Each structure stands twice: as C-alpha cells, then as structure tokens.
Amino acid sequence: MAWNIVIAGGGFAGSTVARELERILPRQSARLSLVNDVNFALYTPFLPEAAAGTLEPRHVVTPLRDILKRTNLRLGVVDMHDPEAKTVGVTGHSGESETLDYDHLVLAPGSISRSLPIPGLSEHAVGFKSLADAIYLRNHVIETLELANSTEDSALRDKLLTYVFIGGGYSGLEALAELQDFAADAMQHYPSARLHGMRWVLVEAAPMVLPEVDPGLAEYAVRELRGRGIDIKMSTTLEEVTEDSVKISTGESIPTRTVVWTAGVAPHPSLKKLAVPLDERGKVKVDCRLAVEGLEGVWALGDAAAVPDPNGGLCPPTAQHAVRQAPVAAANLAAAIGIGSPREFDYKGNAAFVNLGRYKAVGKIGDRTFRGFPAWWMARTYHMSQIPGLPRKIRAVMDWTASLPFSRDLSEVGSIGRPGRISPDQYERGGSHRPIG
Ligand SMILES: Cc1cc2nc3c(=O)[nH]c(=O)nc-3n(C[C@H](O)[C@H](O)[C@H](O)COP(=O)(O)OP(=O)(O)OC[C@H]3O[C@@H](n4cnc5c(N)ncnc54)[C@H](O)[C@@H]3O)c2cc1C
Structure with a gap:
C-alpha cells in the first residue's frame, strides 16, 4: 500500500520536507503531493537585492519542478481540512476545487506581513x-x-x-x-x-x-x-x-x-480555516517532533508553527529554522509509517547576518561577531550555498559580476505582467501605470 502524503506550502519548510521525503521513502511506499500557490520557491534573503536590481527578480526564485523529483505539484491553496475524514480541500487559481485524501498532512504555509490597527x-x-x-x-x-x-x-x-x-x-x-x-x-x-x-x-x-x-x-x-x-x-x-x-x-x-x-510577520491566515489547534498568535501548536497537538498524522513547521526552541521559548520565524525543522518533520513522518526512527528538533543555531549594502554586513556565529566586508563576504558565500539548484547559484553570480562594471538599470518596468486592454481608451488614460501613492 502507498501512503498519501500531502504538503501544504512550498517555501523553505514545505519544499525541504518534500525533498527529504523523496530521499528517505522508497518510491512505491508513498504518493507525495505538494500544494503551493505559485510554482516556485522564493529565496527571501535575496529579496532586498532583487528590489535594488543587483539580482534579476527571476533569479531569486527556484521553480519547484526543478527541485522536486517525484512529488506531484498542485497549484492552489489548501483552504479546508477535515481531520476526521483525513481530507483537505484545495482551491486552484481559476476557482476550481479538489479534495485530497491524506494519511499524513504537513502544514507549512509560512507567514504574511503582520498588520496593526494603525489608521491608513x-x-x-x-x-x-x-x-x-x-x-x-x-x-x-x-x-x-x-x-x-x-x-x-x-x-x-x-x-x-x-x-x-x-x-x-x-x-x-x-x-x-x-x-x-x-x-x-x-x-x-x-x-x-x-x-x-x-x-x-x-x-x-x-x-x-x-x-x-x-x-x-x-x-x-x-x-x-x-x-x-x-x-x-x-x-x-x-x-x-x-x-x-x-x-x-x-x-x-x-x-x-x-x-x-x-x-514583523504573522502566521498565514489560511490556518484559521484548517481545523488545527492554534496558539494565541495564530501559530499551529506542535511538539518538539513537529507533530500537531491532538491530531495524529498531522505535522507543522516553519513560520506557521509554534515550534519549541531548544534554547527556550519558541523558534524565531527564520529560514534557517525552517530548513532545519524540515528533516526532523520528514524523519518523524517516515518513522510513523515504519521507516527509520523518530527525532526531536534540537537545533540551537545562533548565527545571523544582516546585509547593509555597499559590500558591508554585520553578523555573528555563536559568540564570534563579524562586521564590514568580511561579514558581507561570509553572508554572500553562505547564501550561495543555500539557494537551491546549481542554475540559480550560477545566475546569481553572473548578476553580481555583471553589476560591477555597469551602472544601475533605471528602466521602470511596472507594466510587466499587466498588459493593456486592446482599446484606444488606455492611451487616453496614460497607459497602464499605477499612480504613485
Ligand atoms: C525580506 C526577507 C528577508 C529574509 N531574510 C532571511 C535571512 O536572511 N535568513 C533567514 O533565516 N530568514 C530570512 N527571512 C525569513 C524567511 O523568509 C522565513 O522565515 C521563511 O520563508 C519561512 O519559511 P516557510 O517555509 O515557513 O514559509 P515560506 O517560505 O513563506 O513558504 C510558505 C509557502 O506556502 C504558500 N502558502 C501559504 N498558504 C498556503 C496554503 N493555504 N496552501 C498552500 N500554500 C500556501 C506561500 O505562498 C509560500 O509559497 C527573510 C524574510 C524576508 C521577508
């Protein structure tokens, strides 16, 4: 019998769980499905450089189909969960819905920008x-x-x-x-x-x-x-x-x-529709094995989960934590179906780097601190090793190299992806630009 495994979310946490499960589960033992609203994983540490134009925006994302070998990718959002029937509902981009049965469900929908009730x-x-x-x-x-x-x-x-x-x-x-x-x-x-x-x-x-x-x-x-x-x-x-x-x-x-x-960030609001226990901030309650409290066969990790931090308190919402939680969730899921042994999340990582632009950064690894160019170089080398897929690593290096001798590209291409209507009106209205403000 093949187990049905459904993963909701294809960011750092979800895509790493899928890759780990592909690695540790024999092909015939499991059917893997990953549901994500886009067909790529975004490498957020490079987002500031994509905004500044030192990296081409397409080079800070990796197509999920490039990194997943035998996981079935479904575009859409998981917006319904019936823990009794062990099913989830998926709504696709055109509004079509589908129900997926699962034996094991992994929740990794990440977070959104936190909002506060500030006027305007x-x-x-x-x-x-x-x-x-x-x-x-x-x-x-x-x-x-x-x-x-x-x-x-x-x-x-x-x-x-x-x-x-x-x-x-x-x-x-x-x-x-x-x-x-x-x-x-x-x-x-x-x-x-x-x-x-x-x-x-x-x-x-x-x-x-x-x-x-x-x-x-x-x-x-x-x-x-x-x-x-x-x-x-x-x-x-x-x-x-x-x-x-x-x-x-x-x-x-x-x-x-x-x-x-x-x-700051807040857990993804879709979790409220998924019949899972949430803490006061809206994160899924899990134990140190990433098992969701009170629900057998349901796992959660990444920014969306309240994962106990071995240093005390809860893990911060970082990619570093998400990618280290993923192998633990995968190992425990595999153990639950009789392959391998369970593990606890025990990562006590204490490293952080912050890019300050102009070839400068600050950072720490354990008790050691770094600043200026050495910190910038270490951060960049680390991120290069982490961005998934060789083609993306090479493209990022090519972008950085090309940006050294050339001045900044000042093309304002806000109309990309927003084609004008085939109508003379759009020219009278001044094209397809969005007003500033
Ligand atoms: C600008 C910026 C810079 C950052 N830099 C760093 C850094 O340098 N180092 C670091 O460690 N961390 C960094 N982070 C934090 C890091 O990005 C997050 O901690 C990390 O993305 C969390 O991973 P995740 O898999 O939980 O969520 P995500 O990576 O956000 O992935 C979640 C995915 O699930 C999808 N999704 C959401 N809801 C559903 C649903 N209902 N069904 C299906 N799919 C769904 C989302 O669209 C998304 O694709 C940065 C974040 C930002 C914004």
Whole structure:
C-alpha cells in the first residue's frame, strides 16, 4: 500500500520536507503531493537585492519542478481540512476545487506581513515579503525619481523623495539599505532631484534595531546607516499613514509617498480555516517532533508553527529554522509509517547576518561577531550555498559580476505582467501605470 502524503506550502519548510521525503521513502511506499500557490520557491534573503536590481527578480526564485523529483505539484491553496475524514480541500487559481485524501498532512504555509490597527496602514503602506513587493518597490522608487526630477513643485518633491520604512528588524534594514544604495546611485541621472536631495527614514518602536544580532553589531549598523544620511528614529512608533504623509509618536508629520511596513510577520491566515489547534498568535501548536497537538498524522513547521526552541521559548520565524525543522518533520513522518526512527528538533543555531549594502554586513556565529566586508563576504558565500539548484547559484553570480562594471538599470518596468486592454481608451488614460501613492 502507498501512503498519501500531502504538503501544504512550498517555501523553505514545505519544499525541504518534500525533498527529504523523496530521499528517505522508497518510491512505491508513498504518493507525495505538494500544494503551493505559485510554482516556485522564493529565496527571501535575496529579496532586498532583487528590489535594488543587483539580482534579476527571476533569479531569486527556484521553480519547484526543478527541485522536486517525484512529488506531484498542485497549484492552489489548501483552504479546508477535515481531520476526521483525513481530507483537505484545495482551491486552484481559476476557482476550481479538489479534495485530497491524506494519511499524513504537513502544514507549512509560512507567514504574511503582520498588520496593526494603525489608521491608513493597509491603504497606503506596502509590505516587503513577496517578489511582487520587491518588484513594485523598485519600480516605485524609479517613478518617484522621474516625477521629482520633472516637477517644479518643491513640496511635491519633498513627498516624492522621502522614503519611510517602519520596523528595524533584519528584513526592514536590509531592504532600506539596498534601496537607498540603489536610489543614491540612480540619482546621478536625475539632476533636479539630486539638487533637492533624498530623505530616508527608519522608524523603530524598540530602543535599538536588529534584535537578532549582538548589541555591538546593531550599533555598528546604526552608525554605518546614519553615516549614509539615513535618519534612524528608535523608541518611536507609527501613528497614522495618509496618501502623502506619516505621523509618528514624536508628533512629527513626515511628508512621503513611500511607506514600507516591515514590522514583523504573522502566521498565514489560511490556518484559521484548517481545523488545527492554534496558539494565541495564530501559530499551529506542535511538539518538539513537529507533530500537531491532538491530531495524529498531522505535522507543522516553519513560520506557521509554534515550534519549541531548544534554547527556550519558541523558534524565531527564520529560514534557517525552517530548513532545519524540515528533516526532523520528514524523519518523524517516515518513522510513523515504519521507516527509520523518530527525532526531536534540537537545533540551537545562533548565527545571523544582516546585509547593509555597499559590500558591508554585520553578523555573528555563536559568540564570534563579524562586521564590514568580511561579514558581507561570509553572508554572500553562505547564501550561495543555500539557494537551491546549481542554475540559480550560477545566475546569481553572473548578476553580481555583471553589476560591477555597469551602472544601475533605471528602466521602470511596472507594466510587466499587466498588459493593456486592446482599446484606444488606455492611451487616453496614460497607459497602464499605477499612480504613485
Ligand atoms: C525580506 C526577507 C528577508 C529574509 N531574510 C532571511 C535571512 O536572511 N535568513 C533567514 O533565516 N530568514 C530570512 N527571512 C525569513 C524567511 O523568509 C522565513 O522565515 C521563511 O520563508 C519561512 O519559511 P516557510 O517555509 O515557513 O514559509 P515560506 O517560505 O513563506 O513558504 C510558505 C509557502 O506556502 C504558500 N502558502 C501559504 N498558504 C498556503 C496554503 N493555504 N496552501 C498552500 N500554500 C500556501 C506561500 O505562498 C509560500 O509559497 C527573510 C524574510 C524576508 C521577508
């Protein structure tokens, strides 16, 4: 008999579980299905570089069909779960639905940008979590430079050339550093905008940025970014966002058309529909074997799961943890069907690197800390070893090499993937551009 194994989510956690199961389960013993809403896995650590154009966006994703050998990939979302009948419902892109039977279910739907009830946040801010976010932001920054260069209205220029990031964790800081670097280089092509100058602001609620790294390294990162003219406001919160300003807790109102929200993540909301036990933050409750509390044959991991951290508390939502939880979930699932022995999640990893752009980074491995170029080099080498598939590694190296002698590409290609209608109206409306703001 072949066991039916269904995996929901094909990111770091889900795709690694699938690859591990392909490796440890004999072909005839299991039918593997992986459901994901897109047919690729996104390598998020490279997202800031995709936004800044040093990496081609398609080179920071890996097609799941390239890395999965015998797992059946289904495009769609798992949006129903009946634990009694051991079935899940999948809704495809065109709305068609399908029911899959399972003997074992692995839940790895990841997370989304955390939202808070701040007036105007959902209407006027963008997150930094997906490839679409990165592509949008790059095009948006170019468009602000174009408009700022052509307008004579100084107040409008202020708004266009001010970029506000909320949240000083590693993803926010890396995105800000890379985009500011990109915009500073691009400015040489926009003389009027350059005369006016740009303003980049980081707003962080805690007294210090980068809680993931050692305080000395966080201070180094702050000094480095302030040295580039970035205004870092700590112990400050966002109060309100409007179409062309933000209000912060110091009482200041900052005129801006760009607000990037990078203040943490929340478990994927689809989990609420899946009849699994969730903790107070909405994460799936699991034990140290990644087994879901009270449900036999159901496993969960990655950002979506409340996995006990061997260092105490819960594992942070990082790819490092997700890819190390995956072999444990796979081994325990295999053990449950009589292959191999169960294992506990005991990874005590204590490494973190944060890219600051301009060939600089900060990082730590255990008690050792690194900063500047050596940290940047170590981080890049590590990520090269981690991005799945040789073709993607080679493409990333080619992008970096090509970006050394050439200046930044300033094409604003926001219309890609949004074809115009075949109608004379679209030209009257000014093409297919999305308005700034
Ligand atoms: C900008 C940025 C930079 C980062 N840099 C680092 C870093 O340097 N180092 C590090 O360790 N971590 C980093 N992270 C964190 C890391 O990306 C996450 O911790 C990691 O992606 C979690 O893996 P996951 O498999 O749980 O979720 P994901 O990788 O998000 O994968 C989940 C997948 O499931 C899909 N999905 C969601 N719901 C469903 C459903 N109902 N049915 C089917 N599919 C579904 C999602 O669309 C997605 O494809 C970064 C994150 C960001 C945003």
